[in-house]
Amino acid sequence: MLDQFFNPEGIAVVGATPREGKVGNTLLKNLLSFQGKGKRIYAVNPKYDKILDVRCYPSVLQIEEAVSLAVIAVPAAGVPEVLEQCGMKGIKNVVVISAGFKEAGRVVLESKLIRISAKYGLYLVGPNCVGLINTQSGLNATFGNVMPAEGNIAFLSQSGAFALAVIDWAKAANVGFSKIVSLGNKAVLDECDFIKYLAEDNETEVITMYLEDIRDGRRFMDVVREATRTKPVVVMKSGKTEAGAKAASSHTGSIAGSVEAFRAAFQQSGVVEANSINDLFDFSLTLSRIRHLKGGIAIVTNSGGPGVMAADAIEEYGLELASFDSVTKEKVRDLHVANFYNPVDVMGDADSDKFGSALRFVSADESVGAIVAILSPTAQINFQKAGDYVLELTGTKPIVPVFMAGGEIAKTVERFKKEGITNYFDPVRAIEVLHAVKRYSEIKEKISAPPPYFKIDRKAIEKLIELRERREGKTGLGVDGFKVIETYGIPVPSYGKAKTVAEALEIADRIGYPVSMKIICPDIVHKTDVGCVKLNVVREEVKETFFEILHRAEKYTSARRIEGVLVQQMIEGGKEVIVGMKRDMHFGPLMMFGLGGIYVEVFKDVSFRIAPLSEEDAVEMIKSVKAYRILRGVRGEPMSDIDSLVDILLRVSQLSMDFPEILEADLNPIKVFEHGKGCYAIDFKMITGKRR
């Protein structure tokens, strides 16, 4: 059904007007060029009989023929009525250009649009958008006065103004698009719907997006994961920093998800993330012609400096500098170059043919995945000729030209553009775009096994949470959290909850000495800081320690909030790590792994993924923290039991999926022992809430 947005046969412009400069007038003008060849345009406005020689109807209901798309540009208050009429007329696809809805605080008015759309099964773009474009069919249903060239990049934008700016820039920069959609307030259709459509659109090779918020993070991940199998999805998401989130919040009323969650979600679903507008289009343009990067990067240059810059960037971005085989090296050496290894420096006195020959030899090398062709304007270089070589060889290996000059290269750059090739002035930029290509080719190749499933006695936990929430009105899980962790098969030391000295002694006797003792109180988050944790307590010390802990805690909070003292088996040795889960507003459970203990907040050496985790995700999480080297063992230490940590991550991931009412969970510290000896979750924090 979304196809009717881009290839409609009958289009009604509701709110069309003969007044120059008005949205309803520009829209109609833009659409008139689409008329003919079986395409019909209708103007709708009760005030006129004819506008711009087009018959004008009082409402869509009076149009005799079928209408497949209505573009609405009437004042906000009138939109619900027009929408009803569209529904009655049987029009399924609607673009609401009009502003003055949620973005202006009129949430109730926007809910009306949602209700009417649901009632008639309408597909609605907007409101508060600039419309949409299909360059192939010549449809321009926007109120911008420029039509971009045809191309193979589809562009979705949450900001209307940004969409208009891009259209204008693209025209000047000779960048083409397949389709452009301004998403507006996303009352009904959002980016997910269009990603799905565009994934199957033959005219689109790359899906490019500017987003401020994502309504349904999980759906976004699913849809992108599916789309990236066939084409790259490049996203620039604003509002990722604190300041950006504040600005976005007052701008669109969207709520901030955490930066970590977005980053993890993008990474897991296969989004190629862009951090600037330059990134967004440079990545998209390159990805529209280069999809794979297998092998290393070869640099061919006539100037040493920029070659070194490129080589530096290759290392910095974790890419590989190709190692030529002996045949290539020999051939290149015969060209009498300064360096026949990679980067190939043909020297400043080389002419275009020598440069071209070097390109040719390098492109034939199997270890080369892509070539960065760097040229400075020397007297010997003829850029047109050098450009011929790039164009000739680009079919053999992807070549990114870095012709570093001004006006002299204008013609060559234009020729490149016609072939969809972008020239960069900065060699580092060329490497950055290749890094994006590498990212995408890795994403495409990654096959994840489904998350494992552990059999758990869920009923017991359900009861526990319900009891706590309903009877006691508490949002933390207290010591009961240990039962939850144990039920999920995560090893914990023996423990007991003591409210009196007698109970503390009884529990400690049962566990065996020494024991650890710590306060149970939801108000005291950092127990060590306030002296409410005592380790290695022997029998003679239990009584005194019990009182001391309570005494310290009561200085800090009301006795009413203290539940007692936790007496726990002492676990000696091991390395401390943390496994956490926090439910993100957009993406659901966000898992965290890192170096644990009291220094976790200092080093912030942590990694994130969205649950459910596959085994590979869990392994990646552990490997991507710096402390992984410590876990592997340094200076002759034995390797830690990483398998048992993977197991804990997977189990906590399942817990987060099984119990949406667990909003946050931190297992900190987890003590991990050497390989084969497992680990223990020593302490934890768990916050429950209403099922959402």
Place this chain on the structure above:
Amino acid sequence: MKNLLVSSIEEYSGKSALIIALGLILREKGFKVGYFKPFGVGTTRISNELVDEDAYNTASVLNTGDNLEDVCPVKLDRPYVEFVCTADPVALKKRIIGSYKRISETKDVVLVEGAVEYKVGRAMGLSDLDVSSTLDLEALMVVKYTSDFVLDGILTARELFGERLKFVLFNQLAGYKKAYVKDITEGFLKRNRIDMLGTLPYDPVLAGLFVSEIGEALNGEWLVKPEKKDEIIEEFLIGAMSPPAALKYFRRVRQAALITGGDRADLQNLALETGNIKCLLLTGHLEPPATMLGKAEEKGIPVIMVADDTLTTMERVDEVFGKARIKGDAKIRRIKELVEHFIDLKPLGVLT
């Protein structure tokens, strides 16, 4: 059952709440219940009539049908020092006896509420100690368990009340101290011939304030009025951190109000999404973005704009918090449930 004086060692211990619950429970059992508060200190004018605010509220809830002048015969209508120096103690005593007689004549049981705490009014013979002997009443001491030293307070009161102090009830006792209740009852109270009726837990609903009460207390401007329901606010949060950090706190609360700057749209929007925050208090007289107000309106979450800064607003909220009166169905139902569940009425002589 005999008439009973409900007294306390400290102010804001929960006497009124207990009387409301006891009154309703006894009435359900078929008793004709009366309510009497001899000495009212918290006076205010309601439709130009001087009333003790507490007595007025309790009498309205219990609706005993007695003349308000009799329900609370002596009201502090001038500074206490002035009152002590000028009023006639004998006349006051007579007035109390007269009103009490009129109220108790037609009742099976009268619940008598003490003043502020048991010593207040002693200078004029109006304290709970005096009232219990004048009217020959057994006393029930409501003890807010603020610290272990309340036990000394009980003992002192026992010495002053003598045998008339018969019952004790602990209020807001929670956490690990609950484990000691048995020992306190058997070891300490029994020794002093005091009966333990039970312990009431701290209850956030009862301590909470209605959104309308908050609006009134802060003298704020309603940007979104509470149209659907006047929610009870159990906790207050100050929003000054980043949204991801704030989320942790937003999730821990159940029925909270967020105090934050009017310009913190990020936190305001987050608060509207979490579902636990039932009221927004926007400080600094900074108007929030319209997008947020629209959302708040749709979700039915009231928004109050105040001129004070965040810290001053919190201080003003603190002044009224925990001193809330028992009014509104939700609170009345709650205290009755708690008393039924946690308090043993048998020692009072009520057949259950």
